[in-house]
Amino acid sequence: MTATKQLTQVEFHGDTLWATEIDGVIYVVIKPICDRLGIDWRNQLQRIKRDAVLSEGVVIITTPTLGGMQEMNALRLDLVNGWLFGIDEGRVKDEETRNRILMYRRECYRVLFEHFFGATAATRHPHDGGTLPAPHDAFLRGEPWAVSWMNSAVQVSSRIERMSGRAAAADYLRACGVPFLDRAPSVPRRSIDPSLDGNACLRRLLDAACRGSDLTVRGGLLDLFDGALAEHHDEIHQVLAASGVKTYRLEEEIGVAIANRHPFLSNIFRETPWAFDHARALMRLPGARRIGPLSFLRHSSRATFLSVGVIEDAPSEVPFLATA
Secondary structure, three states, X not given: OEEEOOOEEEEEOOEEEEEEEEOOEEEEEOHHHHHHHOOOHHHHHHHHHHOOOHHHHEEEEEEEEOOEEEEEEEEEHHHHHHHHOOOOHHHOOOHHHHHHHHHHHHHHHHHXXXXXXXXXXXXXXXXXXXXOOHHHHHHHXXXXXXXXXXXXXXXXXXXXXXXHOHHHHHHHHHHHOOOEEOOOOOOOOOOOOHHHOHHHHHHHHHOOEOXXXXXXXXXXXXXXXXXXXXXXXXXXXXXXHHOOEEEEXXXXXXXXXXXXXXXXXXXXXXXXXXXXXXXXXXXXXXXOEEEEEEEXXXXXXXXXXXXXXXXXXXXXXXXXXXXX
16 A cells, blocks of 8 residues: 655654554554664564564555655554564663663554544543543444454454563553453363474473573574564574574475474473474474474484464464453
């Protein structure tokens, strides 16, 4: 989608945000935010386009400038927080930049929402006697814009929890003003042989810390896929390979190769249902294929290939929203 629009300037703690309205929907220009956060906007745009939810809200805006017409990539306002919460501030060494990322997460959405819709629409403060944010009230009334807003919040929170855990997803929902319950009600689930549960097996692996590092397998892979921290990619590849995991191109598809036999993986899966054959469980995941043998630094093994999409969509419980 491409639109020719004048941009609106919004001041934010000394920074300048640029946004525009298209058919009643607010879109925020990505590059100025990336520049202020010290991250490569091209890599971030690719990450957004790879995400099944965030990619739905990307548009190209053509706007007049002193140098002529210029194209800019923008993201739908209700998805901006989802994108910001996907940036791992723990990987940023500069404290000032890290604090700026946190500030953007906490306040960017609210400031932009208030600018276009007014402060009273953005949120009700406790001293005003309200307990729920106005968008949530509108959602309960079935207003179309609020239904879209809530659906986006639910989908994005799910993606954040898969990548960064429940606490990060909860922070995102709070920043959006979405009330939620910390625990989902128990729901009877169809029993499954734990040793064949590929989703649980993969999550165990992705959430594990790499050998000799605080970096999780999930974090390392996402850094490589997103193009973030490019100067550390060689180090990340080494750490992952020492952990029995590597990025791999199979035909025209980029994905991940996980060693079927590796001492570090044996340690990760010790005393779990996958202690003796994690590859059997992983092969039950969509599109999984056996490949190899491959070299993982000092070890060689056949491996299981999984696509980028399977890694990014690794399962977790979604925070249960309090919609009543």
